[in-house]
Amino acid sequence: MEKVIVTEGLTKYYGKARGVVGLDLEVRKGEVFGFLGPNGAGKTTTLRLLLDLIRPSSGKAFVLGMDTTRHSVKIRARTGYLPGELSLYDRMTGEEFLRFFARLRDGVDWGYMEALCRRLEADPSLRISSLSRGNKQKLGLIQAFMHRPELLILDEPTSGLDPLMQQEFHRLVEEAREEGRTVFISSHNLPEVEKMCDRVAFIRAGRLVEVVEVASLKERSLHRVEVVFAAPPPPGIFQSTPGVLRADQDGQTARILVQGSMDSLLKTLALYPVHRLVSHEPSLEEVFMTYYGVNGPPDIPETLPDRGGDRS
């Protein structure tokens, strides 16, 4: 199978500060690939290495079969990129901005661009400085999609988008997949990645933890469920329920951690009068804890330094 992105021992240090270490990744043609990790894990560093904005300390990266440090212009002609910390030209209008980027590229179909603007409900006649964060994000997305690139590299693409626009964005990604194009998405939001992606790479503290099929991820996905019963149920009712990892009962309330299918839990609950049922998606940190143990793999510290971004 054709590989669109290949990294071989890709390593980046900023002076002594760690970016990514020994990253080996393969992204196949036509897949939607999620790149998941907490803030500061090295996601943005990896994406910026792929675009040759920064250079590897060691190791190599190939995009569309070409070395990123040698053929960057050719790679970028066939790639669409959305930066994680999106900054736009404040003094331009949306249209001026999009026309400028269309001129930097060849073969942008203006009709398609207008269709993208309509779909994402972006008004390109407004000055960029007057736009909200979400509306700026839309312009960034349109700019990445407008030339129908073979590869899309998107850093936290849905940040700032309202749920309706997130849906529209998911459809854009789905269309790209149907057209056989490849999408590489970084995120710290597991449910979102599960919705869109075929495979997910987990990265933590600069190192690749695991690459998994999303289908297999769903089987072990975690949910935190809080149940309020109409009357206190007998203790220990969840002991033999498959999928329940932990259950804390406190009078009428039970807090339950479930892995995989919720089916067995619901059937157990059906035997008792339930007043209220709330399900939370677990945080990425909880997922890491559950998958990789409380302390994680040996070289990963338990608490992650949160620098508010992946750049150092």
Next chain:
Amino acid sequence: MRLPVFSRTVRDRRRFLFWWCVGMALFVVSQVSFYPSLKQSDALRQYMEQAPEWMKMFTGGEVDIVSPVGYMNSQFFYLMLPLLLFIIAIGLCSDALAGEEARGTMDLLLSAPISRRRLLLERWAASAFLTGVISAAFLATALLMAAAVRMEIGYVKMAEATFNAFLIALLVGTFSLWVGAATGNRGLSIALGSILALASYLLDSLGLMVSSLAPWRKMSVYYYYSSNNVLARGLKPGHALVLLGGIAVLLLLSLDSFQGREIGVRGSTSLPLLHRLRTGSSASGVTRNR
């Protein structure tokens, strides 16, 4: 040939360009319109003849500020015109790369299929073009005003002297561009550009007054701008070549540094040439992180 970055940069700067041209014209009008009354004033001439030595620093050693050439030199070419053009060129060139990086838009711009070399050259050319247009606005107004007050001055010499000021400004601007290309630090780019301009001006001017500094004057790029009195004698090819050569060298250094620049990484400096000289290797794209 399509020059998307060049044309976009010039368009984005159209207000800047307009107001600088207006300001330059008003400055020229205000200065030259005093000339007729000054010409008849013996008091000033006497004052200048008795003026202390250090006063000459501000007039380029000219005692005669009443003749057309002396007046134009003292009012514009010796200090004010290059100073204004320095401000313009440093502002534009520091913004060209470092400003783009500071605003965070460099990531997006360099995700488009444009090589770093081309981006740098188009941005530099736009900065040179804008500085050139403002210089031309100065020249046009100065010639019109000179004609209006019947000041006898050669058109060609005026054009040569203005071009000379444009060259020294572009040299200082290109130095700022290099600092910006190597560090991505706009403040540093402005500061070092201004220091180069100020230090070379001071060295040249003091060298004129202080005999022990005289041999050092040639170390100052300002010497190659000011020492020849271009308005009286015309552009000296040797001096113009020094300025043009300096621009070319700084442009090459900028290209070299920008090629190795780690975009958005604060505190990193890209001086691949220096690195190659030190290690004797031919590795490119080497960036030093502090």
